[in-house]
Amino acid sequence: MNENLPPPARAPEPRSSAPRDAIMTVNRPLLCQFALAAALLCWGLAPEEFRPEAAESLLLAGKNTADLDRMEAGYYEHLLDTGRRLDGETLVSSPPKPPPFKVTDLARPVDDFRECVLEPSFTTIFQQARWTTNALGLRDREYEAQKPEGTYRAVLIGDSIGVGWGVHDGEGFEPRLEKALDTQSSTVGGPRIEILNLCVPGYAPAQRREHLERLGWSLDPDLVIVQATAADLDWDEGRLRRLLSAGYGWEIPIYQDAINAAGLKPGASSSSIKKGLEAQQLRILSDVYRALGSDCSRRGVPVVWILLPRVGRSVSATERQTLVDLAKASGFDPVLDLSDAFDGLSPATLAIGPNDYHPNAQGHAILAQRLEDALANRPGAPWTQPSRPGSAGGAAH
Template identity: 25%
Template sequence: MTSQSVKHNRNSPDAGQASSPARTFAMIWLMLMALLQWLVFVQTGTFENRLIGVLVAGSSGLLFLIPLNSIRRFLALAVLGVIACGNFISHLLVSSDPFPARLLQISVIYGYLGLLVAAVGQLLGRRIGTGLLVSAFVGATGLVAIEGVLGVIGPHRTVKANIVRWEGGTRPHPVLEESYPPNSVARTIYLSNPRGYFETSDPRSTQWRLGSNHPGSAARLLLLESEFHDVVRVEIDRAEVPTTWHVQLTYDGLALTRGVRYQLSFKARADNVRPFSYGVSQAHPPWDNLGWYEQIDIGTEWEEYSRIFRATATDDEARMTFDLGDAIPAVEIKTVVIHQLDSGQSVVSTPPPEYAVSYRFNDHGCRGPDYPVEKPANVRRILVLGDSFALGVGVHERDTFSAQLERTLNKDLSESPEIRYEVINCGVSGYSTMQERALLEIIGPEYRPDVVVLAMVSNDDSSWRSDVNNGYFHTPNKYEYFFNIFGLTQSYRHEMQKPPADFRESLQQVLQMRDIAQRIDAKLVAFAFRPHPLDAGPWRALIDTIAPGLRGSGVPWLDVGELLLSQNDWQSLIVHPDGDMHPNEIAHLSAAEQIADLLHAQKIL
C-alpha cells in the first residue's frame, strides 16, 4: 500500500512542485486582480477592456478544474497575467483616474507584477516559488499602502495638471437638456501659459471668495482698480432673511499653529453705516472658529482695524471670514495683513498665478455680443452651430473662427459697401448633432440667418453628454469637485473613441438640419473642424461617413484639416500642450479663411 501510494503521488500532476495552498492562493490572487480590473472598467473602460477582464477571470477559475502540474499551471497564470496587465496598461494610456480612484489602478498593476514574479519563481523550485509568491504579495500590499499614505498626506489634483478649473455653469433646458444662461460670463483657468496667449488673472480672484448661503440672499464680488490693486467690493442685492453668514466673503490661504499669537489688520468702509462681522475660521468642515470673531459697525470712511488673537488649533487651510448678510449697504475691504505677532512672518500663502480665457454669453446664450433679433435689411447673417470647438474653448472671443469669419467677410465690401455681415456663435460644449438640430429649430426662426454653418468634430454623437463636473480632459468620476462650464471632463483620446455608427446617425441629423434651414430660407454648410491627423481617433470615420453622405444633398462640405495640417504641425494647433486638445487661434483663423473662400466660391452669400 505504501509503495503504491508513493507511486501514485509521483504520478500526480502536482507531485514535487508547489504546494496546493500556494497554487490556490495564486489563482485566487489572479481572480482578485481581474475583479479589481472590472471595478475600474465599470467606470472608465471600453467594451474590449471589460470583455478581456471577464475572460481572464473566467480562465483563472478554470485553472482550478483543469488537471495540470504546478509549473504548467503557474505558466498559464503568468500568461493570463501578461494578457490582463497589458489590457489594463492599454486602459491607463487612455484614461488615468485621480486619487483615490487611482489607488485601485495602482493595486492592479502591483498585483499583476507580483504574480508574474511568483510565477517565474516556480521555474526555480517549489520553495523559491512559494517564497516569491508570499514576498510578492507582501511587497505589492506594502507598495499600495505607501501609495495610499502618500496620496492622503501629499498634494494632489483631481484634474489634469496645467488645467486648473472652469468657472461658470450651464442651466437646464426642457428641449436642449442644457444651455448657457443669457447675459452670463465664464472662464477657463490654466496653471501655465506656455504660448503666452492666456490672460493673466487678477490674483485677488483666487484669494477672495464670495458665497451666498441662503436662497433669499444674493451678492456679487467686484475687484476694483486702485493704486495698490487690492480693493474688493461686495454689493448685496438681496437679504430676505438678514443673517450674517448668509452672505460670506472669505480671504483664503492662511496657515495657523495652535497657541501662536497672530495679528490681523485690514481697512474697510461701507456705502452707509452697517454692522460688520469678521473672524478667522477653518476653510473646510466643520468650519470651526480658530480664535477670533467679532461684530462691529463700520461707516462710510476708510478705517483700519487691527486685532491680536491666539490660534486655538493648527490648520493649514484657514481663512478670514467677513459675514455681510445682515444688511444691504455695499462693503469695500483692502490691505488685509495677517502675521505672527512675535516674528512678524506673514501666514498668508500667495496662490500661484493663473491664466484664463473669458467667455461672455449674450441674451440668447450665444458667445459674443447681442444681435438684434430683427435682421436689418442690409445684413447677411450667419449662424454657427457646433460643440466646444465651435464655441472656442481656450480661445479668446476675438480669435474664434466665428469672429474672424465676420471680420474677413466685412474686410472687403468694395463691391457692395451697403452690405454688412454678422456671424453669431451659438456653439455649446458637449452638444451632439441631435442637440444642434434642436437648437436650430428653436433659434433659427428668431435670428433668421442666411447661412447656417455646422462645425462637426470626431466626438459628434449623442452619447457625449455633460455632467455636473472637467471639461473635456478626462473621464468624470465621483472624486472630482471642480466647477465645469464645459460639461463632461475626460481624456481627449478617451472621448474620441466613437464607433462609425454614431456618424451615420449624425449624417441623418445633418440632413434634417438642411431641411430646417430651407424652411427659414437659409443655406446649410457643414465642415469638419479637424486640427488633428486623420489617424487620431475616429476622424477618418467621420470624414468617410459624412463626406460621401452629403454628396448630392445640397449641403456643401469642407474638411479644414487638409489645408491646415499641410501647413502646420498639429501640435502647434492646440490650445495647451498638456491636455487641452481644442483648436487654438491659428486653427480658428485657418477655418475662418477656408469657410469664407467656400462661401464666395459657391456664391452662397
Template identity: 25%
Template structure:
C-alpha cells in the same frame, strides 16, 4: 457577568474602530478636496475646468432634444480665459433679433470647438471669420451659438426650435468627430455634482482604465461611434436630414464644415470617417468643407490651446476662418465679393 463585560469591550472596540476609520476617511477626503481646490484649479486641468463651466454656465434646456443650454448673462474664467454669455445664451456679443438692412447674417452651430473652449474671445473662429468677411460690399454678421458637449442632433434641434428666429441667411453646421455621440444626460450624482476631488478622481480613473485595463483608447472610441447600429450616429444622420429639409423650405443656405481632430494630422487617422460624413452630407445636396487641408504641414501641438488640451487655439482659428471665408466666397459669389488681402495667418500666435 464576565461574558457580558467581554462582549461590551468587543462592541466598544468595534465602535471605536468604525469611528476611527470613518474619521480617517473623512480627513483624507477633506485633504484631497483641499488639494484639488488649491492645486488643480489653476485653469489648466481640463476635467476640472469643463466641470466648472458646466456647473456655472449651463442648465437643462426646456426645449425637447436639446439637452442643455447656457444660462443667459452668466460669466466666468475657464482655462484662464474670460467667458461671457449674452442675453440669448451664446458666447458672443449681443445681436438684435432684427437684421440690419444690407447685412448678411451667418449663424454657426457647434460644440466646444465653435464655442472657443480655452481661447480668448478674439481667438474664436467665428470672430476671425466675421473680421475676414466684412468687405465694402456687404456687412457680415457671424453669430456663434456653440456650446460645450453638444452634438449634431442637439445643435439642429436648438436651431429649428429656438435660434431660427434670428433669420440667418446662411447656417454653418460645424462638425467634429465626436458629434455622433449620444445626447448627454445630466447625472444626479451628489459627489460628481459638488466635489472637485470626485471630478479629479473620475478623470484619473478613466486614464488608468484606458491605459492598463483595455478600455478603448481615444482612436478606437471615435471609430466605434460610427458603427452602423450606433444610436448616436443614427440620430446624427436623422438630424442632418431634418436640418437640411428645414433650411431648404425657408431658403436658408446651409453648409457643413468638418473640424479635424488635432492630436495627429499626418497621416490623419480618421480620413475614412471624414469621407463617410461627407458622403452623408453631399447626398443631401449640401456643400461640405473639410478643414484638414488648411492645417497642412502644421505641428499639432502648435494648434492647441494648452499643452494638454487639443481644442483649437488662435492660430488654428485663423487658419479655419481663412478656409471657411474662401469656401463661402466660392459657393456664393453673388453674396460675397473677393475680400481684400487678409492678414498673414501664419503670424497669428
C-alpha cells in the same frame, strides 16, 4: 418644430446675483439634486395619461444628477478632447478634472432636449480663458434679435471648437471669419455680414439642430453654417446609448427610427442597447443630418457644412469620406472638408495645452483663414457683390 418635444423654455433673464465681470466657475450639485427630487415628485403626482410627458421631464432633470454625470463624464471628455496628452498617453497624474460643462456657471439648465444653453449676459474666466455671452445667450458680440435692414445674417451651429473652448473672446474662428467677410462685403458695396455663434460645448449633432429650432430660426438667418468634426460619427449614438441604458430617452423623436430599427424596447439590457445602437450608428447621424437639411430646405435657407480637424487627432480617409457623403446626401451645399487644416503642423504649437486637443488662438486663425479662402470668392455670395435694392445679398452657394 416637432410637436412631441417639450415646449421651449421661457426666455431667461440675466442672472442678477453674478456681476457681469464675475470671475468664477462653480458646479451646482445642490441644484442638480433638487431638480431630480422635483422631477421624481412630478412623476408620482402626474396622472397616468400624462406619465409620458412626466418621463420626458424626468429625463431632462435627471441627466443633471450625479449618477448620470458620472456615466457621461468619460464620454464627454472623449468628445471634448480633454483628459489626454498630445502624445496620446492617458494622464496618470493630472489636475482635478473640470466639472461637466452643463453644471458650470456658464451653462443654464433647460427643460428640453438640449439640457443646457449658455448663460446670457455673463462674463467669467473658464478654462483660463475669458468668456462673455450676449443677451441672446451666445458667446458673441451683441446683436439685435431682429435682423437689421441691409444685413445678411448667418448662424453657426456646432460644438466646443465652434464656440472657442480654451481661447479668449474674439479669438475663435467665427468672429475672425465674420470680420473678414464683412470687410470684403463693405469694400464691394454689399450688405453687412453677421455670423451669430450658436455653438455650445458638448452638443451632439441632434442638440445643435434643436438649438437652431428653438433659438436660431427666430433670428431670421439667411444662411446656416454647420460645424462638424469626426466625433459626429458616434456622438449621438454614444449619447443615446448611455441615456437608454439609464432608462431615459426612449421618446426622443429624432432617434425613434434608429431605436425601432435596432429592435430595442424599454427595459433592454445595456449590452443589448450597445449592440443594437452600434449597428445604427450611421443611421442615427444620417437621420439628424437629413432632418436638418429638410428644415433648411423648407425655409429656403442654404447650408454650409464644414468639417474641422481636432489638434493631434487625424481623420481617416474612411471617416472623412463617410461624413462628406452624409453631408452631401443631406442637401448641404457647399460641403467644405477642412480636416487637413493642421496637417504637417506640430500639435504642441496648436493646442491650448498638453492635456487638451482644442485649438489655441493660432489654430483658430488657421481655421478662419481656410474658411475665408473657401468662401470669400464663391460666385453669387452676398459679400462678393453690391446689394440690390430691397435685398441683403445673394445666396452663399
